[in-house]
Amino acid sequence: MNISIDDIKNAKNQSLKIHFDNEVKNLSTEGSVVADLVFSAYGSFINAKGKIFANVKLVCDRCLKDFTKNIEVDVDETYKLGSLISNEEAHSGQEIELKDGDFVTELTGTDEVDVDDLIYQSVTLNIPNPCVCDINCNGDSEMEKYIKKEVSDPRLEVFKNLKINN
Numbered sequence: 121m122n123i124s125i126d127d128i129k130n131a132k133n134q135s136l137k138i139h140f141d142n143e144v145k146n147l148s149t150e151g152s153v154v155a156d157l158v159f160s161a162y163g164s165f166i167n168a169k170g171k172i173f174a175n176v177k178l179v180c181d182r183c184l185k186d187f188t189k190n191i192e193v194d195v196d197e198t199y200k201l202g203s204l205i206s207n208e209e210a211h212s213g214q215e216i217e218l219k220d221g222d223f224v225t226e227l228t229g230t231d232e233v234d235v236d237d238l239i240y241q242s243v244t245l246n247i248p249n250p251c252v253c254d255i256n257c258n259g260d261s262e263m264e265k266y267i268k269k270e271v272s273d274p275r276l277e278v279f280k281n282l283k284i285n286n
């Protein structure tokens with residue numbers, strides 16, 4: 121899904137609300153990704169704000185099992201318009217205040233915002249690291265077998281029947 125910058129600028133208050141409910145390329149999810157986003161134009165900047173909900177299919181770092189994690193992302197992303205804007209617009213004095221560390225994506229040579237890409241980037245950046253299926257996950261089955269074997273090691277049986285005679 122692409123949003124035309126002209127559509128944002130021509131919208132009421134230069135603010136365009138969109139509802140996204142679809143699959144996102146390269147993002148493995150259970151069901152579709154849902155996002156409610158507001159795109160606002162501020163002179164030579166476009167700001168995207170909103171929320172993304174996705175059930176992302178992941179692989180556990182510890183047990184290597186597939187699992188699905190519900191990921192919710194608060195989006196607040198600013199795009200700087202590239203060469204496409206006219207001088208008049210660039211000097212309109214309408215500028216968005218950028219806080220330190222704000223991430224600004226330059227949109228050069230395009231008159232659209234790629235919503236799928238925005239969602240893809242936002243979701244993948246919010247996948248936890250390490251990525252585990254459960255906080256108590258003990259690791260893969262090989263490890264489990266090893267632990268069980270250790271507990272019921274026949275060599276240890278002898279201690280069960282050991283009687284201490286003083």
Ligand SMILES: [Zn+2]
Pocket residue numbers: 180181182183184185252253254257258259
């Ligand atoms: Zn696991």
